[in-house]
Amino acid sequence: MSESVRKRKPRRTFDRELGVERAQRIFHEKGYDGVSVADLTAALDINPPSLYAAYGSKAGLFEHTLRRYTAEQSLPASAIFEGRDLGDAIAQLFVSAANQYSQDATCRGCLVTEGARAADPEARNIAEGFSVVMASAISEEIVKRAPDQGAELADVVITMVRGLSAAAFTGVDAERLRATAEKAGVLIKTALTATIAV
Incomplete structure (x- = not known):
């Protein structure tokens, strides 16, 4: 065996899930x-060839981060609506969104919602697919x-x-965002009460 072979360092193992976690933060x-x-x-x-080998492309890595994000940070629509009347549930949904979208000063808004505004068409289509799933979960609870x-x-x-996400992303502070969410909840409950009365 040659000296160069004996001295060759073992290849470092790349943790793909840790890579997704780090990429999620920087994308956000x-x-x-x-x-x-x-x-x-x-x-x-890692180097670019290793990134492409692990995730296929930048957009492929983005898709992995959105899958992780939605699994861990999607608004829990079914839990929010369970045991509440419709107006209270929607009000709680708004407050939950405001809290989540403003809790991290450097990762503001919803990663999926803001990703759906990407200029890159492939990334935008990927994010829109996740956005449809998230919106459907809310819609189903309301329609029921x-x-x-x-x-x-x-x-x-x-x-x-989605507007709360956009507001958070553009820098509206947490207190103001929550106040907006609370006011919107009051307006929804008032409108629903008026509808029922009619």
Whole structure:
């Protein structure tokens, strides 16, 4: 055996899940379009060929991060709606969204919602796919409880939740965001009460 073979260092094992965790944070901090392959390889401490071997592409890695994000940080629609009347559940959903989207000063907003605004079409399509799933979970809970007006009400609620993400992403502070969410909840409950009375 040659001297060079004997001295060759063993190849370092790359932890793909840890890589996804690190990439998730940098994507959330900067947005998909603001992150370069060089940023990712530096954060993951690997070279570009290793990144492509592990995840296929930058967009492939983004898809892994969205899968991780939705598994761990999606708004728990079924838990929020369980045991509450419709107005209270929607109000709680708004507050939960405001709290989640503003809890980390450097990772603001919803990673999926903001990812769906990416300029890169592949990344945008990936994020939109996850966004549809998340929106459907909320819509299903609303339609179950208000079948006659559920679809329209769900559109209002989902638009509000996405608006809270956008507000957080652009820098609205946590206190103001929560106050906005609480006010929106009051307005929804008032509107639902008026509808029932009619």
